[in-house]
Amino acid sequence: MIRARLSLQKSDPLGLHAASRRRMISRRKFSQRTSFLTGSAFVPGSQVIPPEVVDREFGMPEGKLRRRAGIESISRAARDENEASLGAEAARRALRSARCGVERLDWILATSETHLAYPSLAAQLHVRLLARETCGVLDIGGACLGLLNAFAAAQAFLAAGPARAILVVTADVHSRILTPDRVVGEFGGLFGDGASAFLLRGESAGEAGHGHMLGAFQFGCASQYAGAIQVSLDARGSLGLQFDGDALSRAAVSRLKKVIGDVELRSGLPLAGVAAFATHQPNPRLVDLLARQLDAPSRKFPPIAKRCGNLGSTTCAAALQAALEAQSRLDVTDRRPIVLASLGPGLLWGGGWVDSGHR
Numbered sequence: 001m002i003r004a005r006l007s008l009q010k011s012d013p014l015g016l017h018a019a020s021r022r023r024m025i026s027r028r029k030f031s032q033r034t035s036f037l038t039g040s041a042f043v044p045g046s047q048v049i050p051p052e053v054v055d056r057e058f059g060m061p062e063g064k065l066r067r068r069a070g071i072e073s074i075s076r077a078a079r080d081e082n083e084a085s086l087g088a089e090a091a092r093r094a095l096r097s098a099r100c101g102v103e104r105l106d107w108i109l110a111t112s113e114t115h116l117a118y119p120s121l122a123a124q125l126h127v128r129l130l131a132r133e134t135c136g137v138l139d140i141g142g143a144c145l146g147l148l149n150a151f152a153a154a155q156a157f158l159a160a161g162p163a164r165a166i167l168v169v170t171a172d173v174h175s176r177i178l179t180p181d182r183v184v185g186e187f188g189g190l191f192g193d194g195a196s197a198f199l200l201r202g203e204s205a206g207e208a209g210h211g212h213m214l215g216a217f218q219f220g221c222a223s224q225y226a227g228a229i230q231v232s233l234d235a236r237g238s239l240g241l242q243f244d245g246d247a248l249s250r251a252a253v254s255r256l257k258k259v260i261g262d263v264e265l266r267s268g269l270p271l272a273g274v275a276a277f278a279t280h281q282p283n284p285r286l287v288d289l290l291a292r293q294l295d296a297p298s299r300k301f302p303p304i305a306k307r308c309g310n311l312g313s314t315t316c317a318a319a320l321q322a323a324l325e326a327q328s329r330l331d332v333t334d335r336r337p338i339v340l341a342s343l344g345p346g347l348l349w350g351g352g353w354v355d356s357g358h359r
Contacts, residue, residue, distance in 0.1 A: 034202075034203055034213050034214070035154065035155045035158045035159070035200050035201070035202060035213070035214045036200065036201050036202070036203075036211030036212060036213055036214065037198055037199070037200060037211050037212045037214065037324065037354060038098040038100070038199050038200070038201050038211035039094040039095060039096075039097040039098025039099075039100065039197075039198065039199035040094050040097065040196070040197065040198045040199070040320070040321045040324050040325075041090045041091075041092075041093030041094040041097060041196065041197050041321065042090065042194065042195075042196045042314075042317065042318045042321040042322070043086050043089045043090040043093070043194060043195045043196070044075035044192070044193070044194040044308050044311075044318075045075040045076040045077035045078065045081060045086070045173070045175070045192065045193035045194055046077070046078045046081060047075070047076040047077070047078055048073050048074075048075060048076075049073065049074040049075075049076050050073060050074075051063075051065035051066045051069075051071045051072065051073065051074060051189075052065075052066070054074055054185070054189045055185070055189070057180050057185075057189075058180045058184070058185025058188060058189045059180070059185060060185040060186070060189065064185075065189055065190070068285070069190060069283040069284060069285055070283060070284030070285045070288070070305075070306055071190070071283065071284060071305065071306060071309060072306050072307060073307055073308070073309075074189075074191075074192045074308065074309040075192040075193055075194055075307075075308040075309060075311070076175045076192060076193050077173045077175060077176075077193040081173070081193075082173055083112050083114060083115040083121055083171035083172065083173050083195065084115075084121060084124040084125060084128060084171070085128075086171050086173070086193070086194065086195035087110065087112075087121065087125055087169045087170070087171035087195040087197065088125055088128040088129060089195070090169060090171070090195040090196050090197035091108075091125060091129055091167055091169055091197040092129070093197065094167070094197035094198060094199050095167070095197075095199060097199075098199040098201075100165060100199055102129050102130060102131050102132075103131075103132055104164070104165045105129075105131055105132075105135045105165050105166070105167050106135060106136065106157075106162075106163035106164060106165055106166060107135065107136045107137070107138065107154070107157055107163055107166040107167070108122050108125050108126055108129070108131060108135060108136070108137045108138075108166075108167045108169065109122065109137075109138050109139075109140055109150045109153060109154055109166060109167070109168045109169070110122035110125055110137070110138070110139050110140070110150075110168075110169045110170075110171070111139070111140045111141070111142065111146030111147060111149065111150050111168075111169070111170050111313045112139075112146070112170065112171050112172055112312075112313060113143040113144065113146065113172055113312045113313055114171075114172045114173050114174055114176075114177050114312065115171065115172075115173075116177075120137070120139045121139055121169075121171060122137035122138055122139045122169075123137050125137070125167075125169055138153070140153060142313070142344045142348060142350075143312060143313060143344040143345055143348075144280050144312055144313055144315060144316070144342055144343055144344045144345075145219075145280075145313075145342045145343060145344035145348045145349070145350050146170060146312075146313035146344070147168070147170050147196075147313055147314075147316050147317045147320075147340075147342065148217055148219070148316070148340060148342055148350040148351070148352060149219075149350065150168045150170075151168060151198075151200070151214060151217065151340075151352070152217045152219070152350075152352075154166040154168055154200045155200075155214060155217070158200060158201070158202045161202075163202075164201060164202050165199065165200070165201050166199070166200045166201075167197060167198070167199055167200075168197065168198045168199075168200060169195065169196070169197045169198075170195060170196045170197075170312075170313040170314040170317045171194075171195035171196075171313075171314065172193060172194065172195070172311055172312035172313055172314050173193045174188075174191035174192065174193060174309075174310075174311075174312060175191070175192075175193050178191050190282070190283055190305075190309055190310045191309050191310045191311070191312065192308040192309025192310065192311050193311070194308055194311045194314045194318060195314055196314050196317035196318055196320075196321055198317070198320075198321075200214070212324060212327070212335075212338075212354045212355060212356055213354065213355045213356070214352070214354055215267055215337075215352055215353040215354065215355060216266065216267075216352060217340075217350060217351065217352035218259075218262060218263070218266065218350065218351055218352065219348070219349065219350040220348075220349050220350075221346050221347065221348050221349070222251070222255055222346075222347045222349060223346065223347070224347075249282065249286055251347055252280070252282050252286060252343055253286055253289050253290050253293065255343060255347060255349055256279055256280065256290055256341050256343065256349075257290060257293050257294060259341040259349050259350070259351040260277065260279075260294060260339055260341050260351065262351060263339050263340075263341065263351040263352065263353055264339075267337070267353050269337050269339075269353060269355070271294065271296060271339070273336055273337070274296075274300065274336060274337055274338065274339050275300070275323060275326070275327060275335070275336035275337060275338055276300050276301070276302060276319070276322075276323035276326070276327075276338045276339075277291075277294075277296065277300050277301050277319075277338075277339050277341070278302065278316050278317075278319035278320035278322075278323055278338055278339070278340050278341075278354075279301065279316060279319065279339075279340070279341045279342060280315055280316055280341065280342040280343045281301075281304055281305035281310060281315050281316075281319070282305070282310055283305055283310065284303065284305050284306040287301050287303075287305060287306075301319070302318070302319040302322035302323055304318045304319050304322070315342075316340060316341075316342040320338060320340065320354070323338045324338070324354075327356065332356065335356035336356070337353050337354065337355040337356070338353065338354045338355075339351070339352075339353050340352045340353060340354065
């Protein structure tokens with residue numbers, strides 16, 4: 001289906017199909033209140049760990065993570081870092097980049113697959129940022145799909161009003177949960193630590209010519225793959241893990257490919273014109289496989305897992321921030337859409353896109 005659409009594009013020298021797509025997208029923009037990303041930041045754990053060190057920690061042959069998974073380094077939180085501190089730092093940077101004071105926030109939405117305490121992560125971020133009392137907080141689940149879930153919720157709040165500025169934060173510290181005494185290295189050794197933050201605003205941001213427009217999101221659950229990965233805590237607090245790496249790898253690549261194809265069809269944006277793919281990245285080798293199956297250049301997938309490890313809910317977020325940063329260095333008229341796609345245990349899936357909105 002993807003190749004067929006690309007062939008259609010090549011056989012359309014007058015650009016009639018492209019013009020039709022632009023009209024369709026233009027109608028969609030004005031048929032609903034739009035949301036814009038006006039600030040973003042990514043903060044990895046401050047420790048950079050060579051994969052050979054992780055191999056030894058988990059009792060794996062030295063070189064396994066580098067050779068088989070393609071990981072070149074792992075980001076880990078220092079002793080004085082946790083989800084709240086990393087998330088708060090990312091939030092401050094995102095607000096500075098958007099030139100937005102914390103007093104203007106209407107909501108703080110947070111997502112994490114590792115924060116397991118109360119007060120919740122969103123509440124802790126509210127305290128650290130000194131947000132006003134009437135700024136709402138909400139924690140959103142979904143594990144690796146958490147960012148897209150939070151974006152969809154923020155879109156709904158902005159569309160319904162009266163919210164005008166919403167901060168979305170992801171934060172994950174796997175290194176204190178997925179330890180060698182609790183999980184096998186083929187699973188735990190892949191993960192790193194980090195946080196991200198995005199400021200979302202309503203239509204006024206787009207009218208002022210700032211930010212990247214959020215397109216529509218779509219979600220689902222491929223429950224036939226639910227048994228590929230299951231993590232739970234028993235009565236004693238021990239971690240229970242069921243992990244079928246081969247089945248999960250096959251499911252991840254095939255499902256991400258389908259989600260991205262569906263985004264192309266729904267958005268009317270041909271994949272050949274996409275600037276980047278901000279996706280879930282189980283490991284770098286699977287990212288390369290996904291790129292080949294999509295017939296897309298690997299350079300369009302920001303190398304987050306290769307440099308930091310799998311960051312859970314922050315993986316897709318870090319890739320998006322890297323893509324937005326690259327786009328910000330271009331002239332406005334040269335900016336192109338970014339496709340979002342991620343998965344969560346279940347197997348939950350979701351996809352969407354971000355566009356400069358200037359074509």
